[in-house]
Amino acid sequence: MSKKLKVVRVVTASYVVPWHLNNTLKRISADFDVCVVGQNVSANQALYPAIQFVDIDINRKYSVFKDFTALISLYRFLRKYQPDVVHSIMPKAGLLTTIAGCLARVPVRIHTFTGQTWATQKGFSKSFFYAIDRFINFLNQRCLTDSLSQSDFLLQHGISYQSQALPVLSKGSLSGVDLSRFNHQDLAPAAEKLRQSLKITKTHIVLSFIARKTRDKGAIDMLHAFARLPNPDHNIKLLFIGPDEDGEIANLRKTKPTLFNDVIEVGHVNNHEVYLAITDVLCLPSHREGFGSIVIDAAAMGVPTVGSRIPGLIDSVSEDETGILYEFGNIPEFVQALELIIADQSLRQTMGLAAKSRVDQYFSADILYAALRDFYITTSATYQK
Incomplete structure (x- = not known):
């Protein structure tokens, strides 16, 4: 039996875990060794006993000192843990993970875009955050989006994969819906x-x-x-x-x-x-x-x-x-x-x-997880040759 790939998921804050990773984390330990990194994420440990959690203070708001400190902590963790795949969501987590992942030479680096902060901004702020998204896309081996229209939007603005729209898992969404949880009769x-x-x-x-x-x-x-x-x-x-x-x-x-x-x-x-x-x-x-x-x-x-x-x-x-x-x-x-x-x-x-x-x-959670699992395996096979 082949050794499980080591996957690190990087988020900003603790609330992201149950909101956006819940369905994935409930399924992923059968196929991969997984660690979740972010601000106070260990608060979720009891909910996911098969997952490792590491707290690194990745704050949603920008602060040069705090962000640099988080970057160093993230780099040191990745160097020690040596994952096969590091996968970020949320803009701040994406930027820091992109840099730390490159410096730590993580073989497969992935980011999922979940909406662009610059889409509704103007002037310097729009240019600055747009440049960050281009930087993230450039340094990661692969990027995903969570919707087809978002991929088209990014393509129109020069953010793509080999001049094609960024891929989407199934028809979109981060992790789908747990149909057993969202059941009207049971509730x-x-x-x-x-x-x-x-x-x-x-x-x-x-x-x-x-x-x-x-x-x-x-x-x-x-x-x-x-x-x-x-x-x-x-x-x-x-x-x-x-x-x-x-x-x-x-x-x-x-x-x-x-x-x-x-x-x-x-x-x-x-x-x-x-x-x-x-x-x-x-x-x-x-x-x-x-x-x-x-x-x-x-x-x-x-x-x-x-x-x-x-x-x-x-x-x-x-x-x-x-x-x-x-x-x-x-x-x-x-x-x-x-x-x-x-x-x-x-x-x-x-x-x-x-x-x-x-x-x-x-959009069931099982459909989305199967697509994510296959994406990790095929992407790792490509970049770890």
């Missing part, structure tokens, strides 16, 4: 308990925003659009879920409290499947997105999505089949889309059924 008791605790009845129409509460994720757009919806009987509720990383939502609550009428605020959760079980429509008004994993999580529960028409979301949402897309940043059009789907229960049900069928066909 029914927990969902009913949650309804009662939030004082939501089955007569309410529940919209959910489940993401970091930042401008890039469209949190501000979400509040403004919801406030414009006709809701005289207060039968429409918004579950506003996720961490307020920049404190902007807290400030809005003080300065514009009317934006929060009929809004049920929830912070970071580890059981968003239960919240999706009481959701009628998922809302994702992102300004930029890699793929929109929450969309297929919702779809597995038979929940349609209203989202912005941007690279990434045009892959996770099949427009007018599994959800409705609107022009990015166009609040009136967002409101119009919400009014349409709120008013038509039959439309919600039809789109929800189509969404679930599409997930079963293309």
Whole structure:
């Protein structure tokens, strides 16, 4: 029996592990020896006993001193551990891993692009972050994206593999959907308990925003659009879920409290499947997105999505089949889309059924993991000859 390849996955912070690597880590130890590196990632050790975790302070925010310190720590770890493959996600982790992996001479270096910070920026910031993505793509042997439209977008901007669009696993997504976890029938008791605790009845129409509460994720757009919806009987509720990383939502609550009428605020959760079980429509008004994993999580529960028409979301949402897309940043059009789907229960049900069928066909965790496993094996065979 051949020796297992040693794979290192590098992320920024601890929360990335259950959100983006969970399905992979539950399957990967049968095929590879795996270590996950990032800020406070060891907090996840009990969830994945077969995986090794190493804490290195890779902060999402840029700091010359802290980033240099993290780079040195990452380089020293890679030199000692000597992996066959190092694979990063998230922009900061990608940059530091690219440099450390080269210096440590890791045979196979891979990065997955999950949305471009420079896509919505201007001036120096746009040029700077664009240059970083080109640098990452240049120094790694292979790069992936988590959506077909993102690969096309990068190709149009000169980021490619041998002048072709960067590859995507299956039809997209980082790790697919665990269909056993996102199962409406199994979640029914927990969902009913949650309804009662939030004082939501089955007569309410529940919209959910489940993401970091930042401008890039469209949190501000979400509040403004919801406030414009006709809701005289207060039968429409918004579950506003996720961490307020920049404190902007807290400030809005003080300065514009009317934006929060009929809004049920929830912070970071580890059981968003239960919240999706009481959701009628998922809302994702992102300004930029890699793929929109929450969309297929919702779809597995038979929940349609209203989202912005941007690279990434045009892959996770099949427009007018599994959800409705609107022009990015166009609040009136967002409101119009919400009014349409709120008013038509039959439309919600039809789109929800189509969404679930599409997930079963293309986006299950087993399908995505099989594609990742094959990618590691074939890429390693190519570059370790």
